Amino acid sequence: MKKIHLLLLRAFIRPFIVTFFIVMFLLLMLFLFKYIDDLIGKGFEWYVILQLLMYASATNVAMALPLSILLSSIMTFGNLGENYELVAIKSAGISLQRAMAPLFVLITFLGIGAFLFSDYMLPVANLKMGSLLYDVREQKAAFLIEEGIFNNSIPGYSIRVEKKLQTDSGDILRDIVIYDQSNAQGNTNVLMAREGEMSKTKDGNFLILTLRDGVRYEERQGKTGYNPRQQLTRLRFKETEQKFDLSSFQFKREDESLFKSNYQMLNLKQLVASKDSVSKLNDSITKTTFNAVKPYFKIYYQANRYKSSKTLDSLNFKKQKIFAGIRKNQKEMIVVSAKENARMVKEAVSTINVQSTDYINIIRRYLIEYNKKFTLAFSCLVLFFIGAPLGAIIRKGGLGLPVVVSVVFFLIYHIISTVGEKYVKGGNLSPVIGMWLAIFVLTPVGLFLTYKATIDSALFDVDAYKNLYKKVFNRKKKD
Numbered sequence: 202m203k204k205i206h207l208l209l210l211r212a213f214i215r216p217f218i219v220t221f222f223i224v225m226f227l228l229l230m231l232f233l234f235k236y237i238d239d240l241i242g243k244g245f246e247w248y249v250i251l252q253l254l255m256y257a258s259a260t261n262v263a264m265a266l267p268l269s270i271l272l273s274s275i276m277t278f279g280n281l282g283e284n285y286e287l288v289a290i291k292s293a294g295i296s297l298q299r300a301m302a303p304l305f306v307l308i309t310f311l312g313i314g315a316f317l318f319s320d321y322m323l324p325v326a327n328l329k330m331g332s333l334l335y336d337v338r339e340q341k342a343a344f345l346i347e348e349g350i351f352n353n354s355i356p357g358y359s360i361r362v363e364k365k366l367q368t369d370s371g372d373i374l375r376d377i378v379i380y381d382q383s384n385a386q387g388n389t390n391v392l393m394a395r396e397g398e399m400s401k402t403k404d405g406n407f408l409i410l411t412l413r414d415g416v417r418y419e420e421r422q423g424k425t426g427y428n429p430r431q432q433l434t435r436l437r438f439k440e441t442e443q444k445f446d447l448s449s450f451q452f453k454r455e456d457e458s459l460f461k462s463n464y465q466m467l468n469l470k471q472l473v474a475s476k477d478s479v480s481k482l483n484d485s486i487t488k489t490t491f492n493a494v495k496p497y498f499k500i501y502y503q504a505n506r507y508k509s510s511k512t513l514d515s516l517n518f519k520k521q522k523i524f525a526g527i528r529k530n531q532k533e534m535i536v537v538s539a540k541e542n543a544r545m546v547k548e549a550v551s552t553i554n555v556q557s558t559d560y561i562n563i564i565r566r567y568l569i570e571y572n573k574k575f576t577l578a579f580s581c582l583v584l585f586f587i588g589a590p591l592g593a594i595i596r597k598g599g600l601g602l603p604v605v606v607s608v609v610f611f612l613i614y615h616i617i618s619t620v621g622e623k624y625v626k627g628g629n630l631s632p633v634i635g636m637w638l639a640i641f642v643l644t645p646v647g648l649f650l651t652y653k654a655t656i657d658s659a660l661f662d663v664d665a666y667k668n669l670y671k672k673v674f675n676r677k678k679k680d
Contacts, residue, residue, distance in 0.1 A: 206303040217273035228261040256330035271584040275603040278592030308585045312578035319574040328466040357383035372399040389420040408445040464570045476567040483560035568632035586647030590654035
C-alpha cells in the first residue's frame with residue numbers, strides 16, 4: 202500500500218471515530234430528553250439506567266453511522282484541500298478516484314459490518330431495549346410522603362403527614378392520619394398519631410410505620426340491619442406498628458418472549474418466514490370470500506356473455522324481464538329476499554376486506570424492515586460519495602462549514618427516507634421503491650459531485666458565480 206493511501210486512511214479514521222461518538226452522544230441525549238419523565242422519581246437502580254442507555258446506543262447506530270461517515274469524509278478531504286495536500290496528490294499524478302479508493306474499500310467493509318449488525322445485533326438490541334423500556338414506563342413512581350398532601354399510592358390506604366423531618370436514624374413524621382380503605386366500605390377505619398417513624402424492610406418489600414401516642418377509630422356493621430356505622434370502636438395506644446406492602450413499587454421485568462414477534466426484533470430469515478405466514482393467511486381469504494358469497498348467487502352468466510355485457514346505470518324490470526314467469530304475489534317476497542342476500546354478501550365481503558387490509562399492512566411492515574437492513578449499508582457508500590467530493594470542492598476542514606453541509610445533506614437523506622417509508626405504509630408506493638427512494642435520488646448527486654471534484658470545478662466558489670454574472674450582464678449591455 203502506498204504512503205498516500207496510509208495518509209488518507211489515517212486522516213479519515215480519526216475524525217470518523219470522533220464524529221461517530223459525538224453523534225451517538227447527541228442521539229443518546231435526545232433519547233433521554235424524550236423519556237426523562239418515565240425515568241425520574243421511580244427509584245431505579247443505576248444499572249437499570251445504564252442498561253437502557255446501552256441498548257438505546259445500539260439502536261442509534263443505524264442513524265449515527267451514515268451521518269458520521271458523511272461528516273468525516275467532508276472533514277478529511279476538506280482538510281486535505283485546505284492544506285493543499287490534495288493539490289500535491291493530484292500533481293503527483295494520482296487522480297481523485299485513486300485517492301478515494303482505499304477509503305472506498307474501508308467504507309465498503311463498514312457497510313458490510315453495518316448490514317451484519319442490522320441483521321444479527323440490532324434485532325437483539327431492539328428486543329432488549331423495547332422490553333426494558335416497556336417495564337420502565339409501566340413502573341410506578343417511588344413511594345414518597347409529602348407534607349400536607351394525602352398519598353394514595355399504596356392500594357387501599359390514604360396517608361397524610363403534617364410535617365416530615367429527616368434524621369440519621371430515619372424519617373420522623375408528625376401528626377399522621379391514615380385512612381384504611383382496604384375493606385371497600387369507605388373511610389370507616391381511621392388511625393391518627395401524634396408522631397411516627399418510617400422505615401423499610403431489608404428487601405424493600407414492606408414499609409414499617411412505628412406510630413406513637415395515637416388513636417384508632419373503626420366503624421362496624423351492627424348485629425341487625427345493613428348500616429355499616431352501627432358500632433364504633435375507639436382504641437388508644439402508646440406505640441404500634443403499621444405494615445404496608447410495597448411490592449407493587451418494585452421493578453419487575455416482563456418476559457422478553459412477549460415482544461419477539463415485533464417486526465423490529467426479527468432478522469432477515471425471521472422476517473421472510475413471518476411475511477410468508479401472513480401472506481398465506483391473506484391468500485386464504487380469497488377462498489373464504491368465495492365460500493361466503495357463493496350460496497347467495499342465484500344467476501350465472503356464461504363467460505362469453507359476461508365479457509360482452511354492459512354495465513347498467515339503472516335496472517328496468519319490465520325491459521329486462523327479470524320477473525318473467527313469476528306470479529305477482531311472489532315478486533315482493535323475491536325482492537325482499539334479494540335485498541337481504543345483497544346485504545349479507547356486503548357484510549361478509551366488508552368483514553373479510555378489513556382482515557385482508559390488516560394482513561397487507563403487516564406484510565408491508567415486514568418488507569420495510571427487510572429493506573432497511575440493506576439500505577443502511579448502501580447509504581454509507583452513497584453518503585461517502587457525496588461527502589468526499591464535497592470536501593474536495595469546498596476545501597474547508599474542521600467542524601464549521603463541513604458540519605453545516607453534512608447536516609443539510611443528511612437531513613435531505615433522512616426526509617426522503619421518512620417520506621418514502623410513510624408512502625409505503627400507506628400503500629402508495631411499493632416497499633422496494635419507497636425504502637430505496639433516498640438511495641435512488643442521492644446516488645446521481647454523488648456521481649455528479651465526484652465528477653465536479655475530479656475536474657476541479659468551482660461549484661461553491663462565490664467569485665466564479667460573480668464573474669459569470671458580470672459576463673452575462675456585460676454582454677446584454679453591449680447588445
